[in-house]
Amino acid sequence: MPEYKAPLREIKFVMDEVLDMPSHYAKIPAFADVATPDMVEAIINEGAKFCENVLAPLNRVGDEEGCTRHEDGSVTTPTGFKEAYQQFVEGGWPSLAHEEQYGGQGLPESLGTVMSEMVGTSNWSWGMYPGLSHGAMNTLASWGTDEQKETYLTKLVSGEWTGTMCLTEPHCGSDLGILKTKAEPNADGSYSISGTKIFISAGEHDMAENIVHIVLARLPGAPEGTKGISLFIVPKFNVAEDGSVADRNAVVCGSIEHKMGIHGNATCVMNFDGAKGYLIGPENKGLNCMFTFMNTARIGTALQGATAAEGSYQGALAYAKDRLAMRSLTGPKAPEKAADPIIVHPDVRRMLLTQKAFAEGGRALVYLAAQQNDIVHKGESEEERKAADELLGFLTPIAKAFLTEVGCEATNLGVQVFGGHGFIAEWGMEQLVRDAKISTIYEGTTGIQALDLLGRKVLMSQGQSLKNFTKIVHKFCQAEEGNEELAPFITKLNEYNKEWGDVTMKIGMSAMKNRDEVGSASVDYLMYSGYVTLAYLWAKMAKVAQDALANGTSEEDFYKAKLTTARFYFTRILPRAKAHAESMVAGADTLMDLPEEHFAF
């Protein structure tokens, strides 16, 4: 099993040097007093210890044992999961980024993202239990009545209870417009919820006293499609007047899924059989209510891509230094040993550097999005908030789909570095492949994200959302004009940045004639966007490194490594964008010409 070591120096690099989080926090009144540099550092260090010592050792256990459902519908989580959650609650972690009036610590969501990264790399399955709670809390915070917040949100913030998001049904996932779960009004103002929800992460478990389900359902006579969906709170145990847990509600885990990965998390079929629920937000606006924090949830999933790359890289790097095989083609490097450590071989290095470039570039992208998210929610001016919201909306599908796709690639490379041993469970490398695969699917598949990016974000804004971002990139490039050392990065970045606009224009034009051009280009467009966005971030990281070296840093090796990795990214990874550029403009007929019934030929 790869041993997890929180990459504190890397985290600090992105937070302090690349994104200047200290100034960012200082500028936002809500955070200025609480998110001080000392406080931020103390929290991250404390979080790192918890993840390294408590969560990481449970990662294999969770995979091996999985969850067990008993006849009464109760679910037992893997050994140690419950105790770890208890420690997490005692440490006050659930309340980190929530409002003080509901018991939160009022710290920035972006700091929560840093903690989520460490939790996720050390034990993704475990991290999903508090992760889902976080989604439920955001819904309640945005749309709950004062009473609902008092009753449910405070218990979620303290961590005494956990939450879920109940969206998917057996016949619909991406297409929630056709969901069937019903909500019948009761005389007392509550509703009776009936229907079956599937793929409910953390839907049932033994870690907390109560579970608060946030459920999408239809009211009687509601319009068809997405405009007739409302949102309900359905607690596992009804709540008494005094806020304590009362009788069992009619919502039961019918079964748990046997899955490719994330075995430690209970993925439940939840049967609602006239369960008592409470409307949250306006009638028939359930999907809109969900969308208000969709960006946050998707950034959380984007993180899974980056953590998968980081975790697999840590394992593969340790192995590559240790495992002996063959001699370097340029002569023995460890002549005293039976063979050289495999890290001397160029192709092993290519695999490691690919993982490294995605892990570190991915962290920068997720933190950048998290920074925008802070501003969206707590920025001082309306103008700032609006700009951040637009940028976040643009970056979110890129971060979610691109980072999870390359995260999966990175985990596969991790197995490959181990050779045959990578295929064996005890090394833990193949678990990372299995765990990571879900990230390209849940919270909107890569295909859905790609349509969101190209169709909704870019084309529906007449390209404005793209222009807003390419302008940022362009300004950065302009500022570095004449910077000779960075020129190889800046020149390329400029070219791709310009091409990005060109291909968008081209697709936009053909989409006016044929809407299928959007779907035909979308995933290539998204991947292209991802490679270019990461190029921008790697160029920024290179710039920071260059400055540090010019200023006589004491950490010369650290900053040089950043420059070397940036160069690797630009010369060995970024060229992939070209293939996507060519493929995306090939035209929809390359996909649509084959009649459905001829696919079998």
Place this chain on the structure above:
Amino acid sequence: MPEYKAPLREIKFVMDEVLDMPSHYAKIPAFADVATPDMVEAIINEGAKFCENVLAPLNRVGDEEGCTRHEDGSVTTPTGFKEAYQQFVEGGWPSLAHEEQYGGQGLPESLGTVMSEMVGTSNWSWGMYPGLSHGAMNTLASWGTDEQKETYLTKLVSGEWTGTMCLTEPHCGSDLGILKTKAEPNADGSYSISGTKIFISAGEHDMAENIVHIVLARLPGAPEGTKGISLFIVPKFNVAEDGSVADRNAVVCGSIEHKMGIHGNATCVMNFDGAKGYLIGPENKGLNCMFTFMNTARIGTALQGATAAEGSYQGALAYAKDRLAMRSLTGPKAPEKAADPIIVHPDVRRMLLTQKAFAEGGRALVYLAAQQNDIVHKGESEEERKAADELLGFLTPIAKAFLTEVGCEATNLGVQVFGGHGFIAEWGMEQLVRDAKISTIYEGTTGIQALDLLGRKVLMSQGQSLKNFTKIVHKFCQAEEGNEELAPFITKLNEYNKEWGDVTMKIGMSAMKNRDEVGSASVDYLMYSGYVTLAYLWAKMAKVAQDALANGTSEEDFYKAKLTTARFYFTRILPRAKAHAESMVAGADTLMDLPEEHFAF
């Protein structure tokens, strides 16, 4: 679970129309009388039934149950595996492509490859038991004494016994030069073999009466490295004078591995504790003996890539026609239903066509290699055999590494088409991902194949092996000059074919200065070679389709589908070669500049 349907029309298309196997068999004296068109068709049809009806239903069973090792070292295979093997033996399948004098049917190895494809798509784990036997048989056929052949080969050919290949040890896989297993000579001419072998597929099981291990070991005083390795036969049960099974030999399965996939196959740690063995082939030439049929074994693994794509495609296509979600962007296609089947969405089609292009292109590549293999072993003239051997040697690492890499991609796309359901075990799609992953590792990893291609095959022949192949491609392009309909394919193919030579020259030049340039370029070079080789085969398939359509075929839809898929491949997949071309010439310093101890930064 995807239901397996043997793609008989597709198989026929490649065999009869693309590669003209009937003439190929007729030209080879050893096959002219036995591999007649009727016989070939009858065998394939019979094989298809066995695979569809017997093996396919056991595929999930094998994954779910896995193998069980008991305290005495014996291993029980999954329910039904043993009975299926019995039927396989009764059907005479093990003897298909082996010499008549040892009980074989003397049919072409390429026909065995067709059967292996169907076996592999329907149940890869099961297919590995006879697959490993096949490797042992080839070794015995090439290097065994008459007595050894009589004793062991006949029993393997009949299928009464199975075989293994015992190469890997805990500390060495790719680097066999450092293996430690010892062979001490006994007074009776036999040897006492001691050591530990790992990752021994089919090392122990309950399907056959005896197991014949082919084992690499060192004689006392043998030279260090690969030049001091000899090959031994070590039977599980010693064999009595009359050929019957006698007492147990000192070779025991110490444990079986818990693996990512291929659960139905027992991957064993084999402990040799002074086991009685017999030298096969010359002393200290064990590795050379193994290499004589390495191409065959690697083509067998290449097949796993193509079968993974085929199996996953069959599942994904059925699901995409059935599953309803969203409306087509160009208006409802199934207005009578709640939503359109997802096959109307361009991106779902992109995923399906990617799988299809790899499955069908992969089949063509594997069969082409198998055709060369027939000639290598049974070709009439020395000249023919030599040319075929060179072409096979060139195609083998491409087929093995490229097809397994894109096969893995295809299985991941299959999961993606299913969305959340793809991640759930019962649908069988995630099993294909887990099963396929081993194919990029065993029989030489992608990295090892890439070094074999670029270093050993291309550069060591001064580019001759590449030239031999690009000449074939060039001739094909020349012949189609002026063919307007094929022009989009031919023009592109010509460009890439030329560039192939150019980049090779470039790498060759830099490799003269720095040997690490080979390892630095190798995997990109291999993938580039794979994309171009498949482009050649897709162009050939397009040509066949064009001719059939021009000649007024009754299967218009079938041939049109081939043209459409070829166009998809050329416009949406082949552009990836550009990214590899740019990356491979980026220079070894992009990988070697980072000091080992700075990877942690």
